[in-house]
Structures are given as structure tokens and as C-alpha cells.
Amino acid sequence: MAELKKLTKNVSGYVAAAVARQIRHQLLSEELRHYEEEHGAVQPGPVAMLTSDVDDMTKLCGDRVRLIAI
Template sequence: MAATTRITVTLPTEQVAELKKLTDNVSGYVAEAVARQIRHQLLGEELRRYEEQHGAFTEEELAAAHARISGSAGPANAADAA
């Protein structure tokens, strides 16, 4: 198990009420949300670095990425089928 540190966090009362409706493990829920946000920020930084080195993503690259994320047969999959 990962080491933990106890901290105090202040949240709006309405958010706490909704949070308690969603889970009995508030700490676990908040830890997952924080981990997701950290991953999101790190990915954003990595994408910015990539674009600085290689230029902006093309419309085709963005469409292919969206298709892979959504699992749909977009332009990237259409090219593979040809």
C-alpha cells in the first residue's frame, strides 16, 4: 500500500453532501480525482512540449486521435482498411 499523509481540505458544503451520496470512501474518491487531474496536467505539458518540437498537430492527426479515443471507425481506421 502506498504511503499516505493526512491533510485538511475545505470544500463547499454542497460538494461534500453530493460526495457523500456518491461514496463511503471520501478519501479514496478524492485521491482518485487528484490523480486524474495530475495525469491530465502532465499529459497537457507533454503535448505542449511535443508541439514545440514537432509543430502543431494536423487536423488529420487530431481526427485520428479522437477516433481512437471514442473507439469509432474514423479516418485513421478508414486508412487502415484501404
């Protein structure tokens, strides 16, 4: 019976952690929705990267990033 109680406590901990993650996710989603309603959706701005290897970074980033050789 003691072993069964240990298992139950462990399962309860996992369930509580999963529920906490779900609640946190819902709260963050709601907060983002309120922010977007107030201020408009967040738009990513232009991105620039300084690099010593423009060729390799071009392969990785494509045209999404402006690469500047240093």
C-alpha cells in the same frame, strides 16, 4: 465511530482518484505542449472511408470525409 471511519476512507479514495486524474491530465497537457513546441502542432490529415452506403455516411460525415463506395 466505525461507520464514520468507513465514510472517511471512501471519501479519501474519491479525492485521491480525482487528484490523480487531475495530475494525469496536467502531465498529458504538458507533454503535448512540449511535443508541439518541438515538432509543430499536429494537423489532421485527409480522411477516407470505404462504405457500402455512401448516402447514409454522407449524412453522418458531410464533407469532412472522402467516401469511397465499395
